[in-house]
Amino acid sequence: MKAIFERKPSDFNPQDFEVSKILRLPAKVFEDVLKSPQRDYDFIQDNIEQMYCDSSGVYHCLLLTGDGRTDGLLVESEDYGYCRYASYVPNISGLIAPVSRLKDLLRTRWENLHLLHKDVEVQPATIVELDEHTLTDAGKEAWTDVLDAEVVKVYTGYYGLQMELDKVKPSRLEEFSAMLAGYCPVSDYEKWVTQEDDAPSQSPQMKL
Template sequence: MKAIFERKPSDFDLRSFEVSKTLRLPAEVFEDVLKNPIRDYTFIQENIEQMHCDSSGVYHCLLLTGEGRNDGLLVESEGYGYCRYASYVPNISALTSSALQRLNELMTITADYIVTTGTQNTTEGNWIIGFDELAQQTGFKHDFNNMDTLLDMLHEREEVANVELGDSSIDVCYYLNFCPQYGGHPDESEPEQLLEEPSTISKLKDILHIRWEDIHLLHKDVEVQPATIVELDEHTLTDAGKEAWADVLDAEVIKVYNGYYGLQMDLDKVKPRRLEEFSSMLAGYCPVSDYETWVTQEDDAPPQSPEMKL
């Protein structure tokens, strides 16, 4: 996504506007308008009557965009054939549909309410909000058509570690540094540590020169359900697999120890959901085409790395 940035702006003079007409131009023509906005254009001249500033100060504009593009340009030519007044819009989807704009506003308000309420009230790192509360507080009504979008929006928030959808509520786990009420659990005993904590933080990909067997990947802060990874080393994934799972390979290794599942590795700086998906994928719980694309097959595998089997 692109935007306009002004150097040392003194003020942002925001104006109300309405889109009078949308013109979808050939991509190369729209690109030319962006590069030469003060050039006269026939399509602007032909739509002069669509553009004016009314007595309330509202700009009635053309919305210009290009074929195959999501960005646009609001234009109020003030009777001329060029972009006398113009504003770049990185994403025009909400401007082209009032219904979509209302939905976008509702979803944003709902996601903000869930995150703010959860982080400010949880003492354990998770918070459950019922659909009835959301309907009362934000106007959001549980609907399978928009629930997936809301869940995706929550997953994108930096405060959110994981989201679980129930029959009548949403259960959200948050990263603890965003939860001021979290008090910690000082009485919990530490599990048996098998490797000394490194003086510098290692990433998962940095320790795959060792072949790990029957390893379970867990998140430092959030409970996950790990599948057993029978073997994991620097040769387990293909180049395509390393690219697809780069976020997991870049996770920070906190500690390795014997725990409830056996050999466990606590990781940080990665979404818990991605850890579960990565482990499940290596255990074969994914489409065959994905597995064959991401995981090195036996015929292609090089000699094995030294084992780490405890």
């Protein structure tokens, strides 16, 4: 573990802060920032609106880190493109919230759900019901990439109940939603989706 030591410090005055955004940089770029924090960097300039000190004296910062690194740098640039205010953090694990994946949220039963992509507009089909029992083992294997998608947020929006996802191809989200809505061959639906003989009215109409 590494730390920064100041020679004959006059005082230590810890400040309240909040992480507005996390930027995971290539390891070499992050190392360059640590060595030359007074240089201007485009990724700092592009995120100026994320950094400010509010009326309560709380610093809203970027958290910079590098691929494969466990340390980081808190930055409040005060409308500049360089690290005008910065604090080195030897271990950032306590500053990063655990990532929730779609499969983690399926312990709850979701009804009339619409899956959206964080960055790309998709046309979501309404998923009538979705929980940990919806897919068969074959279905879970076939749609592993979608189930492993990161959940950005869940909210009520234009389509109703919406879940915004990241780290998955937009086309796969559309295909997954369409499949659960019945827009797939009957053979695929029966292979991937658990059949409930006691509730046939809840099964969507098959579209060939």
